[in-house]
């Protein structure tokens with residue numbers, strides 16, 4: 001486990017560690033990788049104070065200078081791509097290639113943020129008053145709290161942090177308690193860059209803890225923005241706390257993503273897209289494909305091809321690049337998977353590829369499961385719930401209107417796609433009467449979004465947009481400025497106030 005040393009992660013002997021600890025177990029082999037001390041309320045308070053103090057200086061650095069620091073972080077990540085990708089794979093359980101891909105997303109967002117640091121543009125407007133100038137500018141916002149999930153233990157933080165930093169904010173990161181080591185590794189990588197650039201202490205901090213630590217952040221009036229990624233249940237709790245104090249929240253929550261497979265689909269694209277979407281990251285992406293809505297004319301043919309493709313999947317150690325599917329994150333996830341399968345059967349679903357937990361040999365952690373497929377009626381309650389596991393639901397449709405209605409009928413609204421070579425169908429899917437999701441794709445699956453676009457979704461997905469496009473505006477405060485360069489005081493809206 002050389003990569004642990006390279007990243008500065010040491011096994012802490014539990015007996016000698018003071019205070020409460022969280023143990024990080026690898027779902028790959030069930031081993032305890034290390035134990036991490038939980039942040040106490042006193043530590044927390046100091047961390048927020050330091051982040052608030054650091055903000056007062058950091059906000060005065062010219063944005064391109066902050067961008068230069070982020071450029072160097074991108075360089076450091078290039079250097080550590082391999083060990084960090086391995087740690088992501090080992091602590092979280094996704095395939096090594098996906099772990100490396102996640103680090104690549106971090107590098108890409110650094111590049112994006114560097115460019116952005118010279119483009120934090122506002123607009124100018126024409127004033128209705130003579131000899132007046134009106135424009136808007138964006139100022140740094142303050143301390144940003146980032147709550148991230150286990151499934152993208154490093155990339156989602158970087159989408160937030162890199163933008164927040166070029167925008168002049170300081171960040172406090174609460175990583176998932178299931179993947180704390182990935183966060184510590186990131187902190188170790190960036191701290192060198194920060195030190196070399198004399199970045200004030202407190203521009204980046206982490207707090208380690210469970211739900212409670214998330215609550216501290218969301219209730220803390222010193223933190224103007226909370227960006228949270230995770231379950232809808234968590235997001236609702238965070239949103240309520242943040243709204244109570246009229247703070248801002250940026251939420252990226254559950255998905256229940258569907259691909260519509262038209263009778264005009266190119267099956268050479270549709271099959272691998274569905275397969276990767278459903279079993280990639282063992283079905284633990286927010287953007288994982290959970291539902292296939294298939295035209296009745298091609299249903300049997302498609303199903304046969306898909307089942308054949310599933311037959312070729314290799315499940316096992318994700319660090320072994322021969323394997324396609326790694327483990328689920330932990331035993332809770334295993335239970336959620338088994339419950340969903342039971343529920344689906346009870347509600348009338350018919351499994352054409354059965355599920356189950358794999359045992360023995362390399363499956364000793366008890367976290368490896370079989371990706372499975374069920375034929376269902378689209379209205380079953382279980383089909384409307386997000387289960388973070390490789391369970392794929394198949395359903396039939398007759399008309400595109402019906403398919404879109406089925407696709408939109410769930411409470412979540414993250415990612416969606418249609419496989420079709422029919423221009424009318426494609427455009428209808430993207431039109432106001434098409435997909436209601438934040439992401440809508442043509443001839444691409446639901447997962448694997450690029451960092452350049454705004455990432456997020458509607459309805460129970462939470463409405464937030466992270467990463468590319470103009471998502472940076474979340475991390476700044478907008479100010480409208482009007483300047484009078486005349487010797488008169490004309491009032492707006494033609495109001496006269498004679499004295």
Ligand code: UN1
Nearest residue numbers: 152285286287447448449
């Ligand atoms: C997530 O699952 O929280 O589109 C993020 C994708 C990745 C990001 C997923 N780029 O699958």
